[in-house]
Amino acid sequence: MKLDIVSIFPEYFAPLEISLLGKARRAGLLDVAVHDLRQWAHDRHRTVDDTPYGGGPGMVMKPEPWGAALDAVAPGPELPRLVVPTPSGRPFTQATAAELAGEPWLLFACGRYEGIDSRVVADAATRMRVDEVSLGDFVLAGGEVAVLVMVEAIGRLLPGVLGNAESVADDSFAPGSMESLLEGPVYTKPPVWRDRAVPDVLLSGHHGAIARWRRDEALRRTARHRPELLARLDRDGLDARDRAV
Ligand code: ADE
Helix, strand or coil: CEEEEEECCHHHHHHHHCHHHHHHHHCCCCEEEEEEHHHHCCCCCCCCEECCCCCCCCCEECHHHHHHHHHHHCCCCCCCEEEEEEEEEEECCHHHHHHHHCCCEEEEECCECCCECCHHHHHHCCCCCEEEEECCCCCCCEHHHHHHHHHHHHHCCCCCCCCCCHHHHCCCCCCCCCCCCCCCCCCCCCCEECCEECCHHHHCCCHHHHHHHHHHHHHHHHHHHCHHHHHHCCHHHCCHHHHHC
């Protein structure tokens, strides 16, 4: 997968050199290029922002540098899918990550300040698919951290990136029978630590009982932390034993 990222802070993306994604890049599974937006700002101060029309606090990113940047990074005829992180976007979920992981080329545009002049997305949308996405109901100082989050969520789904393919299947929110349930607690050796024993069932070797226990724990954790997810599970998604938990 090819990833282009445009930002006024290219240094933000140094973490993409390390760990899982760094390894994926070195293995040729991910081709990442980070571009400094200011290279497309041509005045003496390389200005990328200006005051908002209509008044109000803060600054808005100017359309000219963004237009030039998107034209240069994606000149066509092949075009990427453009992803713009913004608190006013649609929610970015595991399903969004999975959908974007199926694309050959993604271009991320990191806004700062009060956002990017709205004509930039309108113009880009005439030639490429554009997704304005939000990580949640909170406001970051800019899109950079949001892009790091999305790139990690998408990158780990690419074939060959995770060593153990099963770990994706077991994730909270992964599609399947445990979809929309939070993952329950996990344990490793030693069997007793600070007088706390690992639940016996996990040492029993009884796969059916272990699967049942995991589902019960997932249901309990979901009820405690995300009751609205349980409410969303349609009645057919719960068996008699689930309802007893
Ligand atoms: N930029 C600023 N806040 C954001 C958020 N919550 N999600 C995505 N991008 C953002």
